[in-house]
Amino acid sequence: MNNTVALVLAGGRIGQYGVLTQNRAKGALTFAGHFRVIDFALSCLRRAQIEQIGIIIQYLPSSLIEHVGVGIPWDLNGYGRSLKIMPPFVGVEKTEWYKGTADALYQNLNFLDDSNPEDVIVMSGEHVVDVDFQDALHAHHDQKADVTFIVKEMPADRCSSRFGYVTTDDADRIERFVEKPATIPSQLVSTGIYIFKAAVLRKLLQQQAGGPDQNLAKDILEKLAPSMKCYAYRMPGEWGYMETIADFFSTQMFCLTNEGFERLQRWEVLTNLDFRGVGFAAASKICDGATVTSSLISPSCHIEGTVERSILSPGVIVKKGAVVRDSIIMHDCVVETGAQLSHVVSDRDVHFGMNSRVGEDREGMPESEHLVLVGKAARIGDKATVTAGTQVPVRSVVK
Numbered sequence: 574m575n576n577t578v579a580l581v582l583a584g585g586r587i588g589q590y591g592v593l594t595q596n597r598a599k600g601a602l603t604f605a606g607h608f609r610v611i612d613f614a615l616s617c618l619r620r621a622q623i624e625q626i627g628i629i630i631q632y633l634p635s636s637l638i639e640h641v642g643v644g645i646p647w648d649l650n651g652y653g654r655s656l657k658i659m660p661p662f663v664g665v666e667k668t669e670w671y672k673g674t675a676d677a678l679y680q681n682l683n684f685l686d687d688s689n690p691e692d693v694i695v696m697s698g699e700h701v702v703d704v705d706f707q708d709a710l711h712a713h714h715d716q717k718a719d720v721t722f723i724v725k726e727m728p729a730d731r732c733s734s735r736f737g738y739v740t741t742d743d744a745d746r747i748e749r750f751v752e753k754p755a756t757i758p759s760q761l762v763s764t765g766i767y768i769f770k771a772a773v774l775r776k777l778l779q780q781q782a783g784g785p786d787q788n789l790a791k792d793i794l795e796k797l798a799p800s801m802k803c804y805a806y807r808m809p810g811e812w813g814y815m816e817t818i819a820d821f822f823s824t825q826m827f828c829l830t831n832e833g834f835e836r837l838q839r840w841e842v843l844t845n846l847d848f849r850g851v852g853f854a855a856a857s858k859i860c861d862g863a864t865v866t867s868s869l870i871s872p873s874c875h876i877e878g879t880v881e882r883s884i885l886s887p888g889v890i891v892k893k894g895a896v897v898r899d900s901i902i903m904h905d906c907v908v909e910t911g912a913q914l915s916h917v918v919s920d921r922d923v924h925f926g927m928n929s930r931v932g933e934d935r936e937g938m939p940e941s942e943h944l945v946l947v948g949k950a951a952r953i954g955d956k957a958t959v960t961a962g963t964q965v966p967v968r969s970v971v972k
Contacts, residue, residue: 576691583698584630592948597636606871611698621706673787701813723766737763919947926955
């Protein structure tokens with residue numbers, strides 16, 4: 574697919590994630606143990622042999638830059654292959670922070686000048702996706718589409734006003750696209766992933782340039798899709814939309830089911846294993862008397878206590894008598910003797926003191942306001958209590 578390039582939007586500020594995105598972009602968040610959220614987009618593109626990828630970033634980019642580097646883990650470094658980080662920049666003419674997705678793409682049209690592609694994939698790097706881009710591109714070419722919308726048919730009970738929707742004719746040509754409507758027009762959800770003819774994308778962005786409305790979906794495609802040659806490609810693969818922290822939590826918890834774990838293995842997700850030495854880390858140790866059920870345990874963990882329905886990133890220590898239940902615990906956290914964690918999402922390097930109580934048990938999948946979010950390097954003191962729905966600030970101490 575040397576005539577196709579990809580632009581990955583990965584730099585937005587996500588207020589719903591609270592302390593977890595205080596120092597990083599959402600795409601850099603740890604997912605399912607040792608992956609990062611952006612790994613799923615990059616791995617999909619690499620499987621389709623998309624060899625020219627630009628990542629457009631703005632908000633707190635350092636963690637994301639450190640992770641993706643020059644693309645070596647995805648074999649995107651070498652002759653004819655490249656991964657470029659594209660933050661806002663100062664040029665000869667007046668430039669400024671990205672004002673929206675359309676403006677971010679417009680300010681990086683030089684990426685297309687350098688590679689002169691026939692088609693451009695535009696997608697977010699902030700959701701878990703499994704798209705067969707080779708098949709989608711074949712459909713795009715067969716239909717001679719200006720724009721192909723990657724869509725997912727959703728059960729009626731999962732359709733809500735937070736998604737965009739398309740309606741199509743019998744040949745899947747798009748008759749209407751509406752972003753986040755009050756009334757749901759169909760069950761075909763737009764995933765926010767598009768394949769454009771490069772010339773079409775350039776023209777659309779140039780026409781919108783300088784205006785106050787710079788949302789690609791709402792301000793351009795919603796208005797123009799019916800008059801253009803736009804088609805829907807119905808993706809059979811997974812689309813984990815993670816707008817809220819509850820989405821982030823439930824999407825990872827799905828990986829603990831047999832179906833979810835099989836998908837995670839099948840996707841062959843690539844990641845940067847240099848971070849904190851994960852690539853050469855020792856296996857985890859489950860000690861005598863420990864109990865681990867329905868959980869994902871990454872390398873270098875040391876478990877003496879109880880872990881139930883949880884995901885532990887590399888280097889997590891759970892001491893004797895401690896209980897971690899229905900939680901996501903990132904790199905190098907320590908859960909001391911007698912501590913009890915339930916429905917917790919913890920950033921790295923957090924210390925949970927002896928006999929502390931963090932979160933509470935509850936039936937079913939929690940809403941965002943029921944999860945405890947713990948910022949990086951926080952310290953929960955011995956016998957401290959942190960109630961459901963609390964956010965513990967980065968590097969803070971709870972006594």
